[in-house]
Amino acid sequence: MEAVAWRAPIAPIAQTPARGEARDLSATVRCEAAAAPSAQAGGARCLHDHELHLIGAAPARLRIGSGADEETHSFAPGTVVLLGPRLPRSLAFEHRAQPGGCSSSGSGGLVLRFSDEPLKRGMALFPELADAGPLLARARLGVQFVGLEAGTLARLRRIETLQGLARFSEFTALLHELAQWGDYRVLSGVALAGEGLGEDTQALRIHKALDHIRENYAEALSLAEVGALVGMRENAFSRSFRRATGQTFTDFVIGLRVAKACRLLASTRQHVSSICYEVGFNNISNFNRHFRRIEGMTPGEFRARRSPSAG
Structure with a gap:
């Protein structure tokens, strides 16, 4: 089978909309099949939406970052990956073409796209949405979820079949499950240049530290060494760590x-x-x-x- 590159489009391809498609384009959460390759070319691309990818029946590869900071990741079928806005990604995913074209809905890839601003405004109106804040902060560096349960994957696919309030309700339930899932890894080790993230930058560094601790918990770990690993002074790291986790490092x-x-x-x-x-x-x-x-x-x-x- 021939390998083909699939690149996330910046804007919908101009064509006659199918029934219900115009409504979907203006929705908070938009669903797309990830099986068909795009004709667009180019290098690193920074999109303004979050993208939640469910890898389809074939393995996939993502190049994230640009230049000397570019990192490559390979994903098995069924992997779920969340990519935040303005995160440089080159060539995005590469899929192997499936016999007969696109995969069926049961095995094909799926992408949920949702904008940052509506969620931020929603958090101001509905405090419950703020539970997703740490998850969306991690997404700025890319997140791969490990070992998600079948029910969560089924919920992700179910969103594609829904519209309106039913879709948004299912989406917020999915966000809650992903925000509570503790087994994940951050994909990029480099903070975005020129983003002015402020407190979010510290949060990203803490999540990177948590990844390191989870992977090396059986080794000798010290506050100073882990803080240095993520580029923070010991006292600042200690304060930020306790604020983020509710616990001391030890x-x-x-x-x-x-x-x-x-x-x-x-x-x-x-x-x-x-x-x-x-x-x-x-x-x-x-x-x-x-x-x-x-x-x-x-x-x-x-x-x-x-x-x-x-x-």
């Missing part, structure tokens, strides 16, 4: 290690001391103390309660 790392230990205790028969060192604690007494403080019981008691034979 408490967050310990809580993450205990959470990982809980999964191993519930799903394996590894010895408690083995789990202790695997998740990053340097001695068993320290592990037991923090585990009891957070879970209210010892690791052994936790395992006993989670055992299928526990009654």
Whole structure:
């Protein structure tokens, strides 16, 4: 099969609108199939909409950034990626052509496009929408969601079949699920130049730090080293981290290690001391103390309660 490049169009292609299409173009959330390639050419392109991509039946590749800062990412079918406004992306996704043209709606790619400003105005009117604020801040660097549940993917596809208030209601429910999903990775390590993001810039750096902590929780981690990794002084990083997570750096790392230990205790028969060192604690007494403080019981008691034979 021949590889073809698909590039996100800047504006709708001029043609006779199908029934309901004009309404869709003026809607807050617009849906497009991502299977058909675009005839547009060009290098890095900065769009003014958010784009939520569901990769179709074929693998895809994204080039994000430009020049020396360009990064390339490969995505498996079923991957969901959120790209924020004004994020430079060159050639966007590349799909392999499917036999017979576009894929069916069950396996083809899908793109939801939504503008930044309507959501910001909505947050001022409806405080509940502000829960999506951190998610949209992360989108400025691109976000790949890892291991989304089937129900969330089904909701994303269902949006394509809806119109009007029903579509917007389903979209806000999807935003909530994505905002609460903790397993993700930020795609670009470079903040946008000249954007003047202010507090958003700090938020992006904190999310980058969180990615690093999640990937290296079992290693020795220090506040100063992680702060330096994201380009922040120790005191500023400490304040920003606590404001973003509600926890100190140390408490967050310990809580993450205990959470990982809980999964191993519930799903394996590894010895408690083995789990202790695997998740990053340097001695068993320290592990037991923090585990009891957070879970209210010892690791052994936790395992006993989670055992299928526990009654």
